[in-house]
Amino acid sequence: MLKLLNDFWWFVKGSVQKKGTQNTMRTLRSKAYCVPGRAGPSFxxxxxxxxxxxxxxxxxxxxxxxxxxxxxxxxxxxxxxxxxxxxxxxxxxxxxxxxxxxxxxxxxxxxxxxxxxxxxxxxxxxxxxxVRRGNQPDGIMEVRTVNDNLPGFDCGTIVITYRFGGGIQGQGHPNPGHPYRAHAFPRRAFLPDNERGNKILQLLEVAWQRRLIFTIGTSVTSGLENVITWNEIHHKTEWEDFHGHGYPDPAYLDNVTMELELQGVTEADLESNVNQSQE
Ligand SMILES: [Zn+2]
Ligand SMILES: [Zn+2]
Missing domain, CATH: 3.30.40.10 (Zinc/RING finger domain, C3HC4 (zinc finger))
Structure with missing residues (x-):
């Protein structure tokens, strides 16, 4: 299943015109979550x-x-x-x-x-x-590039959009059998469209496939319970730095690389395809 997804992903990736005049979009869809008979190794x-x-x-x-x-x-x-x-x-x-x-x-x-x-x-x-695996529910990760520049960069921008719906919590979630909500989605995050930004994007895609980017819990910002929340990998959700979540932030790319590493996602995963060989 994941092999197929990856083949499709590389096909799509290969066909994307990165710096064209038109904005481009590609979509990553996570594996089915807790569906009997189709459950991946996480379950x-x-x-x-x-x-x-x-x-x-x-x-x-x-x-x-x-x-x-x-x-x-x-x-x-x-x-x-x-x-x-x-x-x-x-x-x-x-x-x-x-x-x-x-x-x-x-x-x-x-x-x-x-x-x-x-x-x-x-x-x-x-x-x-x-390989650390999380309990992020089913969702969609979309990636596209735009020609506009983030403050401090002149390379265009990668825009990641995360989409989720609500559902019922499974084993490993705080309240199995109870509903969870997707509050404040879709969420967008930005990376510079340069070599470093694309490397981090690839690491985020590995983290996504391992269900590590979001989890279910209590939102720190809204206090709402049983909602989908970020899971310790910080994203820049603002273009400019209005509330500390935007650019410029010279430390951000280093920090997010470190946070990915703490989840066990490193460049070695991109080279060795550990993710696939474990399936
Ligand atoms: Zn001991
Ligand atoms: Zn040690």
Missing amino acids: RVPGESQQEWLLETYTRAHSTPPDEPCPICMCSLQCPSDCSSQELTEDEGVVKMTKCGHSLHKLCARMMAESKQYFIPCPMCKTVHG
């Missing part, structure tokens, strides 16, 4: 094999554990974990996270793998090991 209940896969892929045995407290149970890494009273003897020992090199008890790593399902965040530095 599959992970079994033991998924946890084993996470542990095997993203941790390595540490033969000489440092004399430091484990970031999960706070016991020294040179002693067994407090949690080892559960008699899981095969889980004794200390492991290192493969990406950042931080150490923790193997048993504690297993507990993290169980609670987070599709990824293990390093308990020390939060580096995402695996």
